Amino acid sequence: MSLLESIRVALEGIRANKLRSFLTTLGIIIGIAAVIAVVAIGQGGRAVLMSEMEKVGTNIFAIYPDWQSGEQPSGRSFDLSDVQVLKDKVPGISDLSANSVTMDDVRGSKDKKYSQVWGVSAEYEHIRKLNIKNGHFFSKEDDSLGRRVAVLDQALAEEIFGRSEPVGNKVSIGSTPYLVVGVVAKGDSMLGFSEEARAFIPSRSWTNMFGPYINNLEGSAVSREKVQEAMDQAVKVLERRHRDNKYISYSMEQQMQSANKITGIMTLIIGAIAGISLFVGGIGVMNIMLVSVTERTREIGIRKALGARRKDILTQFLIESVVLCVLGGVIGMILGAGGAYLIAKVAKWPPLVSWWTALLAFTFSAAIGIVFGILPANKAAKMDPIEALRRD
Template identity: 60%
Template sequence: MNLWESFGLAVESIRANKMRSFLTTLGIVIGITAVIIVMAIGQGGRAMLISEMERFGTNLFAIYVNYEDGEGTRQGDFSDLDIEVIKQLVPEVKYLSPVRYDMMHVRGTRGEQSAEVIGTNGDYDEIRNFDFRWGKYFSRTDEEMGRRATVLDEELAVELFGYGNPVGQRVMLNGNAATVIGVLKKEESVLGWNSSKRAYIPYSMTKSITGWDMIHQLEGSARSKEDVNLAMERAKKILERRHHVPGHYLSYSMEQEMQSANKITGIMTLVVSAIAGISLFVGGIGVMNIMLVSVTERTREIGIRMALGACRRDILGQFLIEAVCICVFGGIMGIILGYGGASLVALFAKWPSLVSGKTILVAFLFSASVGLFFGIYPANKASKLDPIEALRRD
């Protein structure tokens, strides 16, 4: 009996017991569906996360105080002169900006709001790659001239001035007047980076409003992705020498954040895939049990076939192909449901549905492997039946 005949007999046997075959494949269907959805969510989420980070630039880095040494960032940990020295002595650093965070009461013509006010310099726009709805970021010239300017994010601008263009209007920051020179375009972020209401002002203006000199961290960008680590290390050494505090500064880069995100999403995908794998294993056991029942039910049929000349290999192949067919049919159903489920998740999560051909191929081969593995024992048992004893069975 050739392969096609065995396949035809397997299909006929499955069709003769439709409900039983369907219930048998449920474990395989659920497992394959879960594997595809999990892999698609993992790949799609990772792609969205990496895209979000790359939008800020893979050569971005920050330097901050080693909080384990004591109180954390204090006045004097960073200075304006540090930035000039680092930019002069570290050629790998392209842009560098002080960053200071303060909560201030902000008032416009149509409303007022408590908002996070960030003091930076003109390099910050280049570091963060801001996208503007109106206007522009303040420049080094604005800082040197002591211009009291501010850039608002779009959400805060709407709260303070309504939906019109507020560029040129005056805003009050803790009672101090500033002119709006730009509004950042609102962008949805899966990381929530654009969720809070923020205003950006020159660092020199922050000092004059609060009355004290304080920089929470330095943010910069290297000239290339390959220069990031060298730029961070050389900048930290300069700070340690200037402030006489070895080991006082730490750093992180967007590249390190991307690697950490990849590692975390990879572990999560692996864990959930393992759980889905357990479902496949349970489904495989169900297939083996049903095939054993099938062997028992068809003992007389096996005896007749052996009496007519079927050899052990024919019987083994017939039942093995039947087990593989059950699992493959379940795998195909799982692939269809998994693709649909992954597309729905991607639609609601607003990220791309990355169900690759490789994922589908792996799911298909895995389902066939489950049928092969769990079908061996029942098929082998059927092929070893004694023809005379089999014919006696009712």
């Protein structure tokens, strides 16, 4: 019997027992669909995460004090003059900001809100690529002179001013009045603080009000390739200036690599769990094929009596098992891709069903048919024709 004839006979057998064939392949369908959907959703989520991090900027870095275990941060590991010194001595740095943050009441004409108050340098606008909705960000002159000017996040501005225009009006941070010069538009990035209420004031104003506490230095390098070099040089300059302190640096590139690694591991783990159903489905195929061998004992006896070789019987049952699993794999691929598309549409990210995932799923489903079809096929091939013909 030729290969095409064997496949035709296998398809006729599946058509004759539609319900049993469907139940046999159900485990394969679910397993393949789950694996493809999980991998596609994981890849889509990873692509969105990487895209959002790139929006923030791949050349961003930050420098923190390297606090030893049990040590209490004093907040005096930096001073405001470090910003200009680093920009003068490290050619790879494009922009740099001294960042401080605390919580305090911010009061407008309508209401007040307990919010984050950030002390940042004027260059923070360029580092974080802030989108100014109204007005402008404060200037380097505002920063150096410690002027009492503030830039509000749109969420905070709307809450404490209502429909009134905040730019040109005053807010009270704690009990200190500040002139609002700008409003930062709500961002669409999942990584920013677009949903948090924040007020930005110049670093010098912040230290004059809350004390000389600087959390970190945040900057951007002239290019993505210069980030590591700029961080290393900045750390060396700081450790020479502040001999009692040690510093560590992080870059957005490092965070992207860590996030990529974590999402990859999570996708692999969840995909492996989904793949367990493939194993269960394979066992189901094997059991049904064993039942099929028992039901077709007389047929096997007749075929052997007419000259069918052991190899012919083995091949026939293996092909039937593979055809069942491949059909289940194809249906599973369609359902998996459809499920990934629907979930991605709800989550608003692209479903990335890669060709290699579909190829791997197809190959795996065929392999399951071979592996779990060997036992029933071998049982059929070993039957003695005389004994087989005696059975009813």
